Amino acid sequence: xxxxxxxxxxxxxxxxxxxxxxxxxxxxxxxxxxxxxVTAAALVARPRSTAEVVEIVRxxxxxxxxxxxxxxxxxxxxxxxxxxxxxxxILSLExxxxxxxxxxxxxxxxxxxxxxxxxxxAAAEGAGRLFPLSLASEGTARIGGNLATNAGGTAVLRYGNxxxxxxxxxAVLPDGSVLNGLKRLRKDNTGYDLKDLLIxxxxxxxxxxxxxxxxxxxxxxxxxxxxxxxxxxxxLSLLSLMQEATGGNVTSFELIHRQGxxxxxxxxxxxxxxxxxxxxxxxxxxxSLPPGPDPETVLAGVYxxxxxxxxxGIIASxxxxxxxxxxxxxxxPEGNRRIGAIASxxxxxxxxxxxxxLRKAGPAVERLGPFRINCFxxxxxxxxxxxxFPPKGGRVADxxxxxKEIQRVVHDIVHEHGGSISAEHGIGRxxxxxxxxxxxxxxxxxxxxxxxxxxxxGIMNPGAVL
Numbered sequence: 001x002x003x004x005x006x007x008x009x010x011x012x013x014x015x016x017x018x019x020x021x022x023x024x025x026x027x028x029x030x031x032x033x034x035x036x037x038v039t040a041a042a043l044v045a046r047p048r049s050t051a052e053v054v055e056i057v058r059x060x061x062x063x064x065x066x067x068x069x070x071x072x073x074x075x076x077x078x079x080x081x082x083x084x085x086x087x088x089x090i091l092s093l094e095x096x097x098x099x100x101x102x103x104x105x106x107x108x109x110x111x112x113x114x115x116x117x118x119x120x121x122a123a124a125e126g127a128g129r130l131f132p133l134s135l136a137s138e139g140t141a142r143i144g145g146n147l148a149t150n151a152g153g154t155a156v157l158r159y160g161n162x163x164x165x166x167x168x169x170x171a172v173l174p175d176g177s178v179l180n181g182l183k184r185l186r187k188d189n190t191g192y193d194l195k196d197l198l199i200x201x202x203x204x205x206x207x208x209x210x211x212x213x214x215x216x217x218x219x220x221x222x223x224x225x226x227x228x229x230x231x232x233x234x235x236l237s238l239l240s241l242m243q244e245a246t247g248g249n250v251t252s253f254e255l256i257h258r259q260g261x262x263x264x265x266x267x268x269x270x271x272x273x274x275x276x277x278x279x280x281x282x283x284x285x286x287x288s289l290p291p292g293p294d295p296e297t298v299l300a301g302v303y304x305x306x307x308x309x310x311x312x313g314i315i316a317s318x319x320x321x322x323x324x325x326x327x328x329x330x331x332x333p334e335g336n337r338r339i340g341a342i343a344s345x346x347x348x349x350x351x352x353x354x355x356x357x358l359r360k361a362g363p364a365v366e367r368l369g370p371f372r373i374n375c376f377x378x379x380x381x382x383x384x385x386x387x388x389f390p391p392k393g394g395r396v397a398d399x400x401x402x403x404k405e406i407q408r409v410v411h412d413i414v415h416e417h418g419g420s421i422s423a424e425h426g427i428g429r430x431x432x433x434x435x436x437x438x439x440x441x442x443x444x445x446x447x448x449x450x451x452x453x454x455x456x457x458g459i460m461n462p463g464a465v466l
Contacts, residue, residue: 002066002462004086005043009063013045013089016055021046029070029090030081034337037083037429039068044090050170050178050209053091057207057459058176060089066462067091069203071145072116074137076346077428079149079202079464088462091207093144100182100210102127107215108167108184113144113208120213129215132159132251136330144208150200152424154329157380158251158288159216161424163199170210171198174455182212197450202426203461205454219288222251223295224322227303227313228279232355234309235283235379238302239351241309242285245302246293252286253380254329260374263335264328266392271331272324274314283379284329286322332376336387340396342371343406345386347414348423354382357417361386364409368402383423386410411438427465435465 003009014022025044032038047053060067066088070080082088093114102109104127111120117138124131135141135153145151147169151162159165168181181195198206229235232255239253261278264271275282289295299315316322336344349357358375365371370391377384388406390399411421411434421434436444444466451458451466 001064002086002459003064005065005089006087009059009065009089010043012063013043013056013059016059017045017047017052021048021052025090028073029092031073032078032081033074033076037078037081039081039083039090040087042068042082042087042090044070044092046092046095048095050096050172053093053172053207053209054176054178056089056091057172057174060459061175061457064457064459065089066459067203067207069145069148069207069461071113071142071148072137072140074141075145075149075428076344076425077422077430079426079428079461080145081429082463083429085462093142093207093209096209099123103184104129104215106184108212109215110182110184110210110212111143112210113142113147115143117141117143117146124215125218127215128218130218131165131213131215133162133165136333143211143213147199147208147211148201148203149426150424152378152381152383154252154254154378156378156383156424157253158249163196165214166195166199166211167214168212169195169198169208171206171208173206174457174460179206182210184212200426202428202464204451204465205460207460219249220291221289221293221295222322223287223289223299224285224316224325225299225303225313226274226282226284226325227306227310228275228282229310230308231281232358232379235281236351236354238283238306238309239285239380241306242287242302245298245305246287246289249288249290250285250380251288252284253378254284255376255379255384256282256284256329256332257373257375259372260332260335260376263339263374263389264331267335267338268331271328271335273328274325275312279312284325332374333385336374336389339389341387341389342396342399343388343403343410345384345388345407345410345414345421346423346425347384347386347410347419347421348382349384349414349417349419351379351382353417353419354379354384357413357419361410361413364413365406368406368409369399371399371406378424382419407434429464432463432465
């Protein structure tokens, strides 16, 4: 049984921390981007060091007060809000932004968890290296939250998820002990990999306070193109062709459906679009090459050999043209937000199952009502954002009673095709029931045992994931 972070707890905590580190939480800490839930009035603690995080966690454990980790507040599965239960202590690492070290020759840097993703990218760039994790929210999202959710983004195809980009973490565990795991080692077979246990745990097993991250050489040249394809099957075939033509150097391969482009016409008409006739299916591809090959020439060769898989395309001839194509891709979520979704799905599938899933899911959703479906996402790594909207002119409120039925239908088909109901957003509080329904029983038993062993008081992000 947890206790609230009340005035007496605030007073006690304030004696352990520097002045100003504990305060009543402002509204920005209490909401999530889609405003589907809010945390009731709560305290917020903003430590400046790992030692202060230790004091906070120990105080919460002693008082049995729940800790709600808060990064940049950009998560989409309600992991950063706690609408039910005793008022928690919100723990934000936004003041822990130090660059602890950078080793360009090793391809590594160590940063504190409160540094934004954009700041990590800038630190790498300043050393002549690339940190490739890239998200629409990178100016706000913090690296601790990116790791806690195992964030994905547009470059997973080439570089992997956040987990693949992390060599080690420092974290404060639920009993206040510190896991000192920042060694700059590529090989360290000394028992269980606790780093990978904490990454993706959404703050339910500990607080990541710092991380050692992998850096990469900056590509000598990049190329960007948007190709109109005959369908998802053709898109996957095109991806294979492009991987062969580039020696596996396809960085991004994004699938875009016509409905998303029509949404932009409807709510963001100022957004420039490359094709006058909005194509049914198109892909936005980026390649990153070593010195030598010209990316425009490589992409032109792909277009010429694609045959009937591609029937139109644009190859960017400048950085400005490439940026314009990416602006279009990044506008799709904003178009979705302005239209308003009845049900949103962050799913992943084996690449060879994607076309079959789409053929089955569309009619299944249409049987529930005259809905519009916008499917887009990171086709190269199998991650689709499959979102369902009211008919044109309709309101979300008029169809919201169908949301759970739509979600069940979509997720059942995902499960049938060997996919996952959470690709890159996590479980949070939004998908707990889905995890219980579709998760492997043995895995769930193991997860609960790990949670009970590391956090027996249940103070770490209570109610999230499990």
